[in-house]
Amino acid sequence: MGWRGILGFEYGIVQAPLGPDLSCPELVAAVANAGGLGLLRAPDWESPDHLRELIRKTRTLTDKPFGVGVVLAFPHQENIKAILDERVAVLQVSWGEITEELISEAHQAGVKVVPQIGSFEEARKAVEVGVDAIIVQGLEAGGHVIGKDGLITLLPRVVDLVGDQDIPVIAAGGIVDERGYIAALALGAQGVCLGTRFLATEESYAHPTYKRKLVEFDKTEYTNVFGRARWPGAPHRVLLTPFFKDWKNLPIHENETNQPVIGRSTIHGMEKEIRRFAGTVPNVTTTGDIESMVMYAGEGVGLIKDILPAAEVVKSLIEGARRLIHQRFNGEI
Incomplete structure (x- = not known):
């Protein structure tokens, strides 16, 4: 087997x-x-x-x-x-x-x-x-x-x-x-x-808030809202959080480059700014508006x-x- x-x-x-x-x-x-x-x-x-x-x-x-x-x-x-x-x-x-x-x-x-x-x-x-x-x-x-x-x-x-x-x-x-x-x-x-x-x-190494959302939420959506500038043509599945519900119909010409900074994180030893709609998930070092960051999850999340x-x-x-x-x-x- x-x-x-x-x-x-x-x-x-x-x-x-x-x-x-x-x-x-x-x-x-x-x-x-x-x-x-x-x-x-x-x-x-x-x-x-x-x-x-x-x-x-x-x-x-x-x-x-x-x-x-x-x-x-x-x-x-x-x-x-x-x-x-x-x-x-x-x-x-x-x-x-x-x-x-x-x-x-x-x-x-x-x-x-x-x-x-x-x-x-x-x-x-x-x-x-x-x-x-x-x-x-x-x-x-x-x-x-x-x-x-x-x-x-x-x-x-x-x-x-x-x-x-x-x-x-x-x-x-x-x-x-x-x-x-x-x-x-x-x-x-x-x-x-x-x-x-x-x-x-x-x-x-996920942020505690991210982990908690994986337990609390049971729906996901396939989208291209996050990280359009950094990784174009790379659709993704995310948790259906309140933030994503509000912005899921983001106009196609919009991306993270002209958005405000909503947090900071140390990723693989490098300090990074996180802008709204960036495709950067929050890890344990992340500070800022965690609730407005991308949270990837598969369709089976409702079973967790x-x-x-x-x-x-x-x-x-x-x-x-x-x-x-x-x-x-x-x-x-």
């Missing part, structure tokens, strides 16, 4: 690289120590020395393997070099083209490459260049969503594409509990990748009722899935 592990990890549970810095070493190490695959998030600018510090700090908290997520839409060459030099277990990439050269360099360093894709065509290209696994992200996912297809239709198509090749397929998008996990396995996935559920954990330790999230997924299969399917799918 999927809980028996993928890519050499004990369980088929992946903690998404929550950005820009919400996947802190404490969260990643907690997931790794619980038997899952935890993913740090590389900065959205070249900062190899800082990234090395994150990797090395994580290694002081766990002796288990883990990975780093890189958004290819932003400057990344020096960051990837640092990741390969540090020989982390997994390089997870998204929002960009994966080349055979990158795969070769990673494999020479003993690093597995796992892209997150949002379309069948992306998946086909990933298989052709020889990736080690594929994360299939459905439109239900929180944060920046590259595809337009729902998970229940896209996932089995990618599973069929992979066929009997040794490329695990991992499901992402709206999954927060054992029911979503079992559904993904039934569609052919060998593991699941969770973002919003791990965001709502004790270890994540509390803030848990990350290890408990992993444990509940595994034990809940085993119990559900035994009760509903007599031990079989």
Whole structure:
């Protein structure tokens, strides 16, 4: 079954690289120590020395393997070099083209490459260049969503594409509990990748107000209101907060560049101003009008009722899935 592990990890549970810095070493190490695959998030600018510090700090908290997520839409060459030099277990990439050269360099360093894709065509290209696994992200996912297809239709198509090749397929998008996990396995996935559920954990670097909203609110919307200037053409799914309800019909010509500063934050060691409609989520250092900042979340947010330790999230997924299969399917799918 999927809980028996993928890519050499004990369980088929992946903690998404929550950005820009919400996947802190404490969260990643907690997931790794619980038997899952935890993913740090590389900065959205070249900062190899800082990234090395994150990797090395994580290694002081766990002796288990883990990975780093890189958004290819932003400057990344020096960051990837640092990741390969540090020989982390997994390089997870998204929002960009994966080349055979990158795969070769990673494999020479003993690093597995796992892209997150949002379309069948992306998946086909990933298989052709020889990736080690594929994360299939459905439109239900929180944060920046590259595809337009729902998970229940896209996932089995990618599973069929992979066929009997040794490329695990991992499901992402709206999954927060054992029911979503079992559904993904039934569609052919060998593991699941969770973002919003791990965001709502004790270890994540998200601001306490952000975490509280993940428990309080149960609706999301797919939009392009936030971060239009910094990352154009990158729609995203956010919590339906009062601020977003008031501004969800923002004219298309408006963006964050001419908006007032509503807060400040230290992100990957750099001091940043946060303007209204910026796509910057609040972390624990953020000050200002937190309620008016973007809060990414997937469609499964309504199933999140509390803030848990990350290890408990992993444990509940595994034990809940085993119990559900035994009760509903007599031990079989």
